[in-house]
Amino acid sequence: MNRLKVQGSLAAVLLLGVLALPAFAGKAGIGWQDTIAAKSGKAKTLAELARMYDSSSCAECHEEQHKQSQESIHARSIFGTARTAMTIMTTIENGLMEEPYSGVKSPKDVKVEHLMGCAKCHLPQLADAEDSVAQELVATLYGWKEARVKKDKETAKKLEAKLKSVGINCLVCHNRNAITHKWQDGYPKAGVVYGSKNGDHPSDKFPKMAASPIMDQAIQCGQCHGLGPNLELDEPTQCCTSYGSYLWAYKAEVGQENCQDCHMKNSKLGHNIQGYRDPAMTDKAVEFKAEAFGYHWRDGAQIRPKAVVKVEMVNRAGHSIPDG
Amino acid sequence: MPVPQQLAKGDRMGRGPYEKSGLIEDTGLPPGKLVKERFDIMYPLEEVEVNGKTVEKPSAYDLDIEVKLTYLPFGTPNSDPFVWKEFVKTVSISKSGK
Numbered sequence: 001m002n003r004l005k006v007q008g009s010l011a012a013v014l015l016l017g018v019l020a021l022p023a024f025a026g027k028a029g030i031g032w033q034d035t036i037a038a039k040s041g042k043a044k045t046l047a048e049l050a051r052m053y054d055s056s057s058c059a060e061c062h063e064e065q066h067k068q069s070q071e072s073i074h075a076r077s078i079f080g081t082a083r084t085a086m087t088i089m090t091t092i093e094n095g096l097m098e099e100p101y102s103g104v105k106s107p108k109d110v111k112v113e114h115l116m117g118c119a120k121c122h123l124p125q126l127a128d129a130e131d132s133v134a135q136e137l138v139a140t141l142y143g144w145k146e147a148r149v150k151k152d153k154e155t156a157k158k159l160e161a162k163l164k165s166v167g168i169n170c171l172v173c174h175n176r177n178a179i180t181h182k183w184q185d186g187y188p189k190a191g192v193v194y195g196s197k198n199g200d201h202p203s204d205k206f207p208k209m210a211a212s213p214i215m216d217q218a219i220q221c222g223q224c225h226g227l228g229p230n231l232e233l234d235e236p237t238q239c240c241t242s243y244g245s246y247l248w249a250y251k252a253e254v255g256q257e258n259c260q261d262c263h264m265k266n267s268k269l270g271h272n273i274q275g276y277r278d279p280a281m282t283d284k285a286v287e288f289k290a291e292a293f294g295y296h297w298r299d300g301a302q303i304r305p306k307a308v309v310k311v312e313m314v315n316r317a318g319h320s321i322p323d324g
Numbered sequence: 325m326p327v328p329q330q331l332a333k334g335d336r337m338g339r340g341p342y343e344k345s346g347l348i349e350d351t352g353l354p355p356g357k358l359v360k361e362r363f364d365i366m367y368p369l370e371e372v373e374v375n376g377k378t379v380e381k382p383s384a385y386d387l388d389i390e391v392k393l394t395y396l397p398f399g400t401p402n403s404d405p406f407v408w409k410e411f412v413k414t415v416s417i418s419k420s421g422k
Binding site: 083090091094095099117118229235237238239241245249250253254276277286288290292293294295296302304305307308309310311312313314315316319320321322323 | 325326
């Protein structure tokens with residue numbers, strides 16, 4: 001009887017040990033145990049990941065900002081305009097499946113690490129999830145694509161909504177990615193919303209607020225709107241390189257404004273952060289002057305009338321246009 | 325646009341994000357720099373008989389010029405264009421002269 005009791009206790013200890021295994025075992029810094037991901041443990045489903053970074057309660061007080069952010073494509077960063085969703089599948093098929101050492105022979109082999117080339121910007125919190133979430137995401141993408149081919153609008157709409165259930169929401173910028181230099185400034189803590197002030201925050205889920213050292217700095221956006229290929233990845237990749245262009249082409253030679261100045265403040269768009277689709281941005285992005293005239297041009301004895309069109313443009317944005 | 329170099333080596337352009345790792349050239353508008361473009365558009369000519377001789381004359385003396393600065397994230401100008409700036413002018417040349 002005693003022996004059985006001992007075995008039961010050992011089993012309980014072992015079980016506890018497994019449950020308490022930190023999501024980021026082995027991290028060198030101090031304080032990562034207080035992050036949302038470490039406290040929650042890695043998400044096992046897409047719904048769990050959505051709950052882990054659920055920012056719907058922000059709307060209770062910050063209604064305007066929340067509404068604005070929902071209008072920005074950040075809110076549907078995995079789905080995008082549908083082109084993002086399609087490109088992730090292209091990356092699986094023409095990238096991962098063609099790369100001989102990726103370990104991906106079919107979409108069923110895709111793990112979180114494989115998707116992070118895309119997700120490091122389109123869904124950075126995927127790093128806080130198990131491979132089962134990567135698989136669920138891939139299955140949802142292909143299910144959505146198939147439903148569209150079959151013209152099954154109901155299924156396509158349902159799966160589209162699932163893909164839109166995760167994205168760059170309030171907590172990605174105001175918590176998870178609110179601190180870049182974590183050994184200097186500390187890891188972002190669960191229960192804290194990061195912005196411009198320190199103090200109490202009237203929310204059960206986020207009872208504290210703290211000043212983020214980078215919330216009003218270009219690097220906040222630069223975390224995703226990158227420098228160039230992320231060479232720390234086993235397979236380096238990066239789509240958007242506008243932060244690199246900002247640093248070396250704009251900041252080095254042209255001006256001192258930052259991303260937030262143009263995309264949030266001067267545009268008056270606030271959290272509805274926009275780019276090439278919105279006249280509030282595009283009207284100011286490029287100075288454009290054109291003139292045209294005609295004359296009878298002579299080439300020796302031959303008269304060849306022509307029109308001459310001269311165009312002058314000055315890019316007033318803080319990065320090259322377009323950026324790829 | 326930044327023309328990506330396939331896997332950061334050689335003279336081939338990369339196709340998708342998984343191949344984009346280098347840069348061959350950037351054809352975009354650099355910040356703060358004046359960029360000038362010039363287009364020479366020849367008037368259409370037709371052969372006509374003048375005093376028994378075949379000569380070339382403009383078939384039109386007015387050209388409707390349309391310049392569009394289009395941001396094209398993907399596809400063709402007909403598929404998903406974002407026209408940022410537009411300039412329209414009718415350019416005329418004289419019908420008489422030496």
